[in-house]
Amino acid sequence: MTTSTTSPDNTVQSWRDLADQLTPEQIAYVEHWEAHPEIPPRADGLPVDPEHHRSSLIFTATEFAWRNAAAVRYAHIAPPPGATFVGDWAGDLWDSGDPATRIFEGTKRTCGHMDVRIGGWQDSNGHTDWQITVDSNEKFNDGQMTSAVARQVAAAIVEAADELDRLSA
Structure with a gap:
């Protein structure tokens, strides 16, 4: 090849x-x-x-x-620290000057039927943009939760934010 x-x-x-x-x-x-x-x-x-x-x-x-x-x-660009999955590079095929990007995923915290994930985007300059995502892990649930699950999700979000602070330092 x-x-x-x-x-x-x-x-x-x-x-x-x-x-x-x-x-x-x-x-x-x-x-x-x-x-x-x-x-x-x-x-x-x-x-x-x-x-x-x-x-x-x-x-x-x-x-x-x-x-x-x-x-x-871009083989010389290391995956972000803490990444558990790194996607393929994507971007402009014809080198317009914009950097290529790839998605990555990190820690996932499960709270009942809700997941709190960290991940984001990395560009071909090595810059990472971390994010926290909260979504349901059930097919037909649009994110509704009980107060108990909401408290678990809130605690998981705080833990995820602390982890992002450590990874971004």
Whole structure:
């Protein structure tokens, strides 16, 4: 796999023009999709025409190639301390000058059916933006909670804020 990626100036006729920039797993994924143009189905229910399918495959391969190149380009950027998950780099494929970014997750505190999580964004300059998120871990709960759970969540938020202060110091 090479690290040079396609750019808007390149004329790509097929996703296979980018295959040398993809991992074997990514190639297998795109080949499967290529062999089954019915997946994913179009949101409007119409059949997928060959040109739309071809351009979707090229778009996906281009995204994969960019992410692979970004992983090499930004390999020197360490994940934020305390991160338990770090996503792929994302951003402008054509180097507009804006830094690439990736999401990360840290500690999760569970309070009944509510989760208090820390995480955020890291850019390709190494800057991190930490956040605290509170959400329900139940499929059909929009965040409603009893007073007992609310007190647990409040304590977890304070703990998460203290952790962010330590990680940001």
